[in-house]
Amino acid sequence: MCFIVTGCKYVAQMYPKQFALVVHPCAVGLILAGTVFFTSVEMFYVVPLIVGTEGLLYKIAWLVTIFIVFNLLGNMLACYRTDSSVENLPIDRQVPTPEEEHLWHHCDYCQVLRPPRSWHCKLCKSCILRRDHHCIFTATCIGHNNYRYFFWFLVYMMIGTFLSLATHLILFIINEDMRKNYFLFYLVRLDFTYLQKIYEFGFQFNCINLILVLNVYSFIFPLIMLGYQIRTIYLNTTFYTATSDLKYNQGPRKNFKTLMGKRGLWTFFSPVIRSPLLHDGTQWETKYLDINNC
Ligand SMILES: [Zn+2]
Ligand SMILES: [Zn+2]
Numbered sequence: 001m002c003f004i005v006t007g008c009k010y011v012a013q014m015y016p017k018q019f020a021l022v023v024h025p026c027a028v029g030l031i032l033a034g035t036v037f038f039t040s041v042e043m044f045y046v047v048p049l050i051v052g053t054e055g056l057l058y059k060i061a062w063l064v065t066i067f068i069v070f071n072l073l074g075n076m077l078a079c080y081r082t083d084s085s086v087e088n089l090p091i092d093r094q095v096p097t098p099e100e101e102h103l104w105h106h107c108d109y110c111q112v113l114r115p116p117r118s119w120h121c122k123l124c125k126s127c128i129l130r131r132d133h134h135c136i137f138t139a140t141c142i143g144h145n146n147y148r149y150f151f152w153f154l155v156y157m158m159i160g161t162f163l164s165l166a167t168h169l170i171l172f173i174i175n176e177d178m179r180k181n182y183f184l185f186y187l188v189r190l191d192f193t194y195l196q197k198i199y200e201f202g203f204q205f206n207c208i209n210l211i212l213v214l215n216v217y218s219f220i221f222p223l224i225m226l227g228y229q230i231r232t233i234y235l236n237t238t239f240y241t242a243t244s245d246l247k248y249n250q251g252p253r254k255n256f257k258t259l260m261g262k263r264g265l266w267t268f269f270s271p272v273i274r275s276p277l278l279h280d281g282t283q284w285e286t287k288y289l290d291i292n293n294c
Helices: 004-014 018-049 055-082 145-175 182-189 205-233 252-260 262-268
Strands: 103-109 113-114 119-121 126-128 134-136 139-141
Touching: 004 018, 018 145, 018 205, 055 139, 055 145, 126 262, 139 252, 145 205, 145 252, 205 252, 252 262
Parallel strands: none
Antiparallel strands: 103 113, 119 126, 134 139
């Protein structure tokens, strides 16, 4: 994970224009194609084998799927469309007042003073308020204004891929005919002979196991990213300043509201729920740090 992040960061720093031109469409396309693919496999193949297509359970499964896909893609779109750059601030807030001038820092790229916790992004060509990182999957920087959408985008990606994995497991447990189509069946019996005769298995065997492997990978990725982001919220740090930014920590509850807005947890239910942020991203409360304990 660190190796991939470092590699991407290096290429993005060296060739920002080419990086954005190639990587953004590929990464966004991967999310869109993955969502369509897994939704189709689940709702037209796996779930019908478990509950059929006639009953109430299948209708409920569709409602849950629509809710998850709406929130996944809705938060992704809102994240892309919500600007966290300093240029998005009212003109009078783009310059510090005399009292806060000592807290602002100089950006070598923009050649002006910038608010605390804002950092320049070469890909976005601007300074981003409370910059967390540049996300290739939403093709934008994650900062003060769009953090909420990015967080729920990850949560819904994890929920969707987890439920997809869970349905495979249920199918494996309850459907005797399908069980032998999963390599899990041979793995739990420590029967490795299937590796020698893998070419003998049918199309269904190969497809279902390939989907399962892709599903495991697509579940692990948001899970790892979410781990980083839960730590970020818990300590009010950022992806790149996880250990050096601790002075902004106001406790988990206040940190959560600062990043998600006044409606806090309600933002889970939809990206269209309005949740005004506590401030404009230029003034950050700090807590006293005892340097002897640092
Ligand atoms: Zn800048
Ligand atoms: Zn950026």
